[in-house]
Amino acid sequence: MSGLVLENVGVRLGRKAVVEAVSLVVPAGTFLAIVGPNGVGKTSLLKAIAGLTRSDGVIRLGGTDLARLPAEARARRLAYLPQRAEVAWALPVRDAVALGRLPHGDPFGRPTAADAQAVARALDRLDLGAFADRPVTALSGGERARVMLARVLATETQVILADEPTAALDPAQQLGVLELLRAVGVAGGIVVAVLHDLTLAARFADRIVVMDAGRIVADGPPATVLTDRLLADVFRLRCAITEIDGRRVPVPVGRIPG
Numbered sequence: 559m560s561g562l563v564l565e566n567v568g569v570r571l572g573r574k575a576v577v578e579a580v581s582l583v584v585p586a587g588t589f590l591a592i593v594g595p596n597g598v599g600k601t602s603l604l605k606a607i608a609g610l611t612r613s614d615g616v617i618r619l620g621g622t623d624l625a626r627l628p629a630e631a632r633a634r635r636l637a638y639l640p641q642r643a644e645v646a647w648a649l650p651v652r653d654a655v656a657l658g659r660l661p662h663g664d665p666f667g668r669p670t671a672a673d674a675q676a677v678a679r680a681l682d683r684l685d686l687g688a689f690a691d692r693p694v695t696a697l698s699g700g701e702r703a704r705v706m707l708a709r710v711l712a713t714e715t716q717v718i719l720a721d722e723p724t725a726a727l728d729p730a731q732q733l734g735v736l737e738l739l740r741a742v743g744v745a746g747g748i749v750v751a752v753l754h755d756l757t758l759a760a761r762f763a764d765r766i767v768v769m770d771a772g773r774i775v776a777d778g779p780p781a782t783v784l785t786d787r788l789l790a791d792v793f794r795l796r797c798a799i800t801e802i803d804g805r806r807v808p809v810p811v812g813r814i815p816g
């Protein structure tokens with residue numbers, strides 16, 4: 559199958575099992591949001607899929623066991639956007655985005671026409687054209703976050719793994735980035751994004767996986783997964799339900815002690 563398949567994936571950090579027995583089938587054309595309280599293993603799971611942390615179990619993409627792929631081949635298939643991604647030196651924005659093309663690199667490091675096109679497309683999709691020649695270090699936190707996402711898009715992988723891609727963004731930019739990630743799914747890609755904003759997750763994702771204590775406790779379309787009961791039990795939240803674009807969307811209104 560052309561999708562992403564996880565079978566019994568587990569991650570141990572030190573002595574602690576932070577991800578346990580996670581199995582998932584994510585077909586091509588899916589925007590999947592992983593949600594859950596702090597510290598339940600969301601980042602660890604994403605890093606396991608990206609091959610950045612040692613894990614048990616099997617992870618396949620398009621039938622290929624990712625553990626058997628060399629790092630560059632894997633990087634051409636999956637792009638990972640870490641939490642608080644940064645470029646620490648004063649690279650111009652265009653060059654920072656072009657770093658996303660490294661996995662496609664010609665051995666002599668010469669950018670190809672395809673590289674230039676991919677970079678231009680990514681700059682355009684994140685509305686960064688006006689910043690292209692500015693050093694990344696001279697941008698605001700939210701602007702830099704968009705550059706990091708543009709770098710991931712420029713790689714043009716089938717899979718995008720994004721850890722809190724909207725955390726640093728103003729509300730309008732958050733909507734822009736989520737529309738973009740949804741578009742990646744609609745175009746046949748796979749997006750797996752860790753999101754803390756349940757309202758946005760319910761509004762944009764095709765499917766929501768809820769994690770608690772290292773395990774998946776719910777998985778399905780947002781309206782079926784984010785029930786009052788689950789929001790109370792897992793998130794200790796009371797939510798109002800509103801409807802946006804025909805979707806049932808929770809809005810947190812209070813904490814449930816305990």
Ligand SMILES: Nc1ncnc2c1ncn2[C@@H]1O[C@H](COP(=O)(O)OP(=O)(O)OP(=O)(O)O)[C@@H](O)[C@H]1O
Nearest residue numbers: 571572574576594595596597598599600601602603
């Ligand atoms: N290097 C480490 N060694 C041991 N335990 C760790 C290490 N890094 C993280 N942990 C623990 O692993 C668990 C899972 O962490 P992880 O970052 O995957 O959670 P998360 O769900 O992404 O959290 P958040 O929502 O706060 O980003 C947490 O309990 C954390 O304290």
